[in-house]
Amino acid sequence: MIIKVPKGHYQIVEKKGVILRTGFLGSGIGIGMIDKENEIAGLCHYVLPYKEYDIEIEEGEIIFSGQTLVPIFLEELETKGFNFSSAKIAIAGGSNYKNAPEVLNIGELNFKVVQSFLLKYPVNPENIILRIGFYCQSFLEVNLKEKILKINLNGEEEIL
Amino acid sequence: MEKKKYYEIMKRQILERIFDKVDTIPTFPKVAFYALELLKKDEVDIKELERVIKSDPGITANFLRIVNSPAFGLPQKIDSLFKAFMFLGLNQIKFIIIASVAKNYFNKDLIGYGISVEDIWLHSITCGIIAEEIAFDIGFSPAKIETVYIASILHDIGKIVLDLYTKLEIKEFQKIAKERPNWDFFQVEWLVLGVDHGLVGAHLLERWEFPKYISFAIRAHHDSDLMLQSDIASIVALANILTNMLGIGGGVDVFNYKIPKNLLKELGIKPERIYKYLKIGLHKSLLIQREFV
Numbered sequence: 001m002i003i004k005v006p007k008g009h010y011q012i013v014e015k016k017g018v019i020l021r022t023g024f025l026g027s028g029i030g031i032g033m034i035d036k037e038n039e040i041a042g043l044c045h046y047v048l049p050y051k052e053y054d055i056e057i058e059e060g061e062i063i064f065s066g067q068t069l070v071p072i073f074l075e076e077l078e079t080k081g082f083n084f085s086s087a088k089i090a091i092a093g094g095s096n097y098k099n100a101p102e103v104l105n106i107g108e109l110n111f112k113v114v115q116s117f118l119l120k121y122p123v124n125p126e127n128i129i130l131r132i133g134f135y136c137q138s139f140l141e142v143n144l145k146e147k148i149l150k151i152n153l154n155g156e157e158e159i160l
Numbered sequence: 161m162e163k164k165k166y167y168e169i170m171k172r173q174i175l176e177r178i179f180d181k182v183d184t185i186p187t188f189p190k191v192a193f194y195a196l197e198l199l200k201k202d203e204v205d206i207k208e209l210e211r212v213i214k215s216d217p218g219i220t221a222n223f224l225r226i227v228n229s230p231a232f233g234l235p236q237k238i239d240s241l242f243k244a245f246m247f248l249g250l251n252q253i254k255f256i257i258i259a260s261v262a263k264n265y266f267n268k269d270l271i272g273y274g275i276s277v278e279d280i281w282l283h284s285i286t287c288g289i290i291a292e293e294i295a296f297d298i299g300f301s302p303a304k305i306e307t308v309y310i311a312s313i314l315h316d317i318g319k320i321v322l323d324l325y326t327k328l329e330i331k332e333f334q335k336i337a338k339e340r341p342n343w344d345f346f347q348v349e350w351l352v353l354g355v356d357h358g359l360v361g362a363h364l365l366e367r368w369e370f371p372k373y374i375s376f377a378i379r380a381h382h383d384s385d386l387m388l389q390s391d392i393a394s395i396v397a398l399a400n401i402l403t404n405m406l407g408i409g410g411g412v413d414v415f416n417y418k419i420p421k422n423l424l425k426e427l428g429i430k431p432e433r434i435y436k437y438l439k440i441g442l443h444k445s446l447l448i449q450r451e452f453v
């Protein structure tokens with residue numbers, strides 16, 4: 001089964017042969033995490049950095065910013081017994097135009113948001129793959145069935 | 161034959177075929193032109209407007225689907241054009257007419273450009289929504305706002321002409337883009353095809369007899385020097401940039417362009433306004449997406 005994780009949302013799955021996938025990330029960020037031992041995986045996808053940019057689409061339905069979404073995502077993983085120190089993590093997106101003025105580089109701000117929250121967890125830097133700020137489209141996939149993370153940069157796939 | 165000469169001949173033949181293909185694209189419907197003209201009058205004849213739009217079932221069907229999207233926030237389900245006109249402002253009606261026509265052009269996946277039919281259409285509409293917001297903020301007249309969203313919604317129309325050739329030459333595109341990472345994608349299009357999608361789109365609009373400033377905006381939307389020569393082109397370019405930043409659209413060329421450092425300054429846009437445009441674009445695009453994707 002493939003679950004597409006929409007913008008401003010996250011999805012966590014346990015012990016299931018499920019594939020989690022983002023759409024085109026743009027300058028937004030995708031965070032994919034997989035704990036092979038406990039068979040827990042999660043994928044978080046946001047577009048805007050700060051909580052003042054949370055958007056209520058319809059009553060009670062909110063598209064969350066990174067600042068709101070990332071801590072909830074990480075806390076829920078922790079609650080489920082996710083092992084951060086051995087987990088593999090892929091962070092992709094934050095794409096940017098060439099020569100872009102600073103104000104149009106929200107990819108960098110988006111990345112800073114995830115960095116600031118990840119610092120609170122005992123992640124192993126060697127298990128993190130970053131593909132941020134490229135001048136092209138990117139997508140992220142978490143495959144709990146095959147226990148892999150997949151980053152797609154303009155058609156070129158990289159597997160972790 | 162010398163290799164260089166051979167490539168020159170090939171490129172010329174491709175170019176000829178591209179411009180032949182422009183002639184095969186159905187012209188912009190007269191119904192839409194006439195409806196836009198009616199909407200420019202001081203007193204709009206709603207009955208006549210309904211009659212004109214109804215004469216094109218494709219536009220009518222698209223119009224009703226778009227108007228029923230939660231993005232327009234209407235209090236009830238709309239099942240007739242006349243009822244829709246009662247609830248909508250003139251600018252909204254114009255916007256939906258252009259969006260309805262665009263849907264008929266963006267009707268298949270652009271395989272060469274690596275973008276699906278749903279994504280290219282949603283990208284075009286979101287670009288129009290953001291551009292309209294920027295133009296309104298800057299203080300454009302209603303007539304000028306209309307030109308901004310026509311150009312924004314149709315800015316990638318050249319891709320429907322070039323897609324076949326991009327698909328055939330995709331390996332060459334990838335090779336050159338890798339060899340020359342500093343080049344913008346439209347420069348790669350020029351080297352491989354002898355033309356870029358902005359120029360082809362502009363040519364198409366000129367054939368359809370749109371005003372020059374609209375075709376110029378389409379011509380210039382990726383050219384960091386040209387776009388600064390017109391405020392309409394600058395807005396179209398900025399709206400396109402913001403739409404892609406939101407992850408609405410994509411494709412093989414996305415982000416592979418330079419932005420002039422002074423784009424916002426030239427338009428008199430304060431940096432803090434950018435997030436307002438991003439929020440509006442994201443919000444409305446998600447609502448429209450619900451109705452269509």
